[in-house]
Amino acid sequence: MNLLVTGGCGFIGANFIRLLLDQPDFSGHIINVDCLTYAGNPENLADIEKSAGDRYTFIKADICDRKTMASIFDDHAIDTVCHFAAESHVDRSIVSPDAFIQTNINGTFTLLELCRERKGRLQRFHHISTDEVYGSLGKDGYFHEETPYQPSSPYSASKAASDHLVRAYHTTYGLPATISNCSNNYGPFQFPEKLIPLMICNALEGKRLPVYGDGKNVRDWLYVTDHCRAVWEIIKNGKDGETYNIGGNCEMENIRLVETICDALDQIARPLADNKPRKSLITFVKDRPGHDRRYAIDATKLKEHLGWIPATSIETGIRATIDWYLDHKEWMERVKSGAYRSWIQMQYQ
Ligand code: NAD
Ligand code: TYD
Secondary structure: OEEEEEOOOOHHHHHHHHHHOOOOOOOOEEEEEEOOOOOOOHHHHHHHHHHOHHHEEEEEOOOOOHHHHHHHHHHOOOOEEEEOOOOOOHHHHHHOOHHHHHHHHHHHHHHHHHHHHOHHHOOEEEEEEEHHHHOOEOOOOOEOOOOOOOOOOHHHHHHHHHHHHHHHHHHHHOOOEEEEEEOOEEOOOOOOOOHHHHHHHHHHHOOOEEEEOOOOOEEEOEEHHHHHHHHHHHHHHOOOOOEEEEOOOOEEEHHHHHHHHHHHHHHHOOOOOOOOOHHHHEEEEOOOOOOOOEOOEOOHHHHHHHOOOOOOOHHHHHHHHHHHHHHOHHHHHHHHOHHHHHHHHHHOO
């Protein structure tokens, strides 16, 4: 397998590459293409670059750049694609949606066209998407693979558009495509703008913990390694044209999650300067516009078709994540520093 992973220097992509290189049933080559936006960090795979030899290649490129991407497909005889690259943060999409339309829609379209031109060689195009395409749930019920799309944010609308394109390329051109829509991921290497790493970083530094609205929005938390296992299973054994929902079976209100993080840090991290409990840092702030109330995934199809279930409880996953951030304070400082970002850009020109 010559596997093109897009966005492999981001949070989930980096975890996926790390997991895959450890799988006994993967003996192929990984070509990681990432243009290193603020969220992409080759340091996440620096050890892999040293240890994996020719099983792993990193190329700095933009998935929207059709000419460069065509050379990559041909030079590396790409036969499988796992497409993670995206602009991924809802709040950023509300402030400036342009990059979301460009990468998430046009970038996906570019990859699909390149795959269509090379259809004879292509074994699988796997598209990573989100449960946010389905919109918001009320108190009850779950998202199923057949739930109608009703995206609320520019981010989820751009992901919905890309999902439709992938499906159309399967239906119209017979592209061997699969899609997975997963719930909120958490774990090592997540950029500290998303809820869990932001709260861990701020709580460690004694900064305020901004909770949107009344804090009662619910997300279904999925530990990133569980997600990556599911993706590998779909690439290997998923059926062309199928969509699979991936969920953590771990619903929690934001406020409870933030309190859990505060309590855990009070137990294991250095106390705050004033010795106050970290919960005292929680600050309710103005709600996000169009904020979806609840997400919850029914992942029965993945269990019945491919035998996958999430293995990590929220307690275990949160503790592992906190431990990782405590052990990687320098990583945290570096990804937050603008100087580091421009240095990294220069290294990979
Ligand atoms: P991330 O923001 O951490 O990483 C995205 C990566 O894509 C970065 O390395 C970035 O440099 C790269 N990238 C962005 N634009 C690019 C372009 N034009 N060309 C090449 N590379 C580009 O995102 P993530 O959290 O790892 O998410 C990965 C995928 O999973 C995305 O498609 C996202 O929509 C989806 N997803 C994420 C979550 C989550 O909770 N994080 C949940 C559901 C779905
Ligand atoms: P986020 O991690 O941005 O993921 P998504 O919007 O894709 O679900 O946010 C998770 C939840 O946490 C969401 O309900 C918004 C909320 N949230 C806060 O309350 N405060 C914050 O500072 C952030 C970033 C998110």
